Amino acid sequence: MTTTIRPTAPRDALGLLKDREAVAERLLKSSARHSFDPDTELDWDAPYEEGMWFWPPELLSLYDTPMWRRMSEEQRVLLSRHEFAALLSFGIWLEVILIQLLTRHIYDKPSTSAHVRYALTEIADECRHSKMFARLIAKGGTPAYPPAPLHHNLGRFFKTASTTPGSFTATLLGEEILDWMQRLTFPDERIQPLVRGATRIHVVEEARHVRYAREELRRQMVSAAPWKAEVTRLGSGEFARVFARAFVNPQVYADVGLDRRAAVEQVRASAHRREVMRTGAKRLTDFLDDIGVLRGAGRRLWQSSGLLA
Numbered sequence: 001m002t003t004t005i006r007p008t009a010p011r012d013a014l015g016l017l018k019d020r021e022a023v024a025e026r027l028l029k030s031s032a033r034h035s036f037d038p039d040t041e042l043d044w045d046a047p048y049e050e051g052m053w054f055w056p057p058e059l060l061s062l063y064d065t066p067m068w069r070r071m072s073e074e075q076r077v078l079l080s081r082h083e084f085a086a087l088l089s090f091g092i093w094l095e096v097i098l099i100q101l102l103t104r105h106i107y108d109k110p111s112t113s114a115h116v117r118y119a120l121t122e123i124a125d126e127c128r129h130s131k132m133f134a135r136l137i138a139k140g141g142t143p144a145y146p147p148a149p150l151h152h153n154l155g156r157f158f159k160t161a162s163t164t165p166g167s168f169t170a171t172l173l174g175e176e177i178l179d180w181m182q183r184l185t186f187p188d189e190r191i192q193p194l195v196r197g198a199t200r201i202h203v204v205e206e207a208r209h210v211r212y213a214r215e216e217l218r219r220q221m222v223s224a225a226p227w228k229a230e231v232t233r234l235g236s237g238e239f240a241r242v243f244a245r246a247f248v249n250p251q252v253y254a255d256v257g258l259d260r261r262a263a264v265e266q267v268r269a270s271a272h273r274r275e276v277m278r279t280g281a282k283r284l285t286d287f288l289d290d291i292g293v294l295r296g297a298g299r300r301l302w303q304s305s306g307l308l309a
Helices: 020-033 066-070 073-106 114-140 149-161 164-185 193-223 226-246 251-255 260-269 271-290 296-305
Strands: none
Touching: 020 114, 020 193, 066 260, 073 114, 073 149, 073 164, 073 251, 114 193, 149 164, 149 226, 164 193, 164 226, 164 271, 226 296, 251 260, 260 271
């Protein structure tokens, strides 16, 4: 009698890994049911309402600092308009990087696979999101706030040189903290209706992107050679440092009439701000810890970013 030995399904600390094609098929079905065109879904002709916020005040970088306590309500709302524009600009930068990372990931994979078809679907989502963000900036009447030249060039290097698991770690970093903030934003009745509508669209579609990236990152870390896993840890830690520093462009403070240097110092000293960023990152950092990304020198880089206690 011949005994058939079946290969053991790969697993990590979180359990068995799901089949790559099955995950992609489910995400493709979800995309078919719940995808949006912001150009037609949102009322772009409606004016912004006087006195309403563009971002929850508790999530603004200066909230509960001495400078914040001296600001008028009007100036605080104006800061929310500019800081929202800065976050949108930051989001466009991250999504352009993500599109290139996804394109690189699928370059040598079968074009008819569900995994590749979903990646192309996600790229289409990200293109719509970036266009939506750009339109929101233009409607708000603020400048766009591109990353500093150093961060811009570090992004150029990262999207070219990162490992595949490093790419998916960076993808999750770019998506999950902003997703946490947006989940607090779209149900908040203090916020401009157009902003709430845009964040609702982004949250619904990003949930699929997070699922895709998490499942693939688990798969990548299980199969990664030791050197690649270590490079991923170090690279993701450095990306976390850049992410935390670039999250809000300090030019917003000058543009609303504040002392830029003093504002930056107060944000860096703010216990509330540290708590916001760590809370926003916690679901992600717990996951990365479980699958072995937050170890050694890479973990220390994450800690120095302020996103990990």
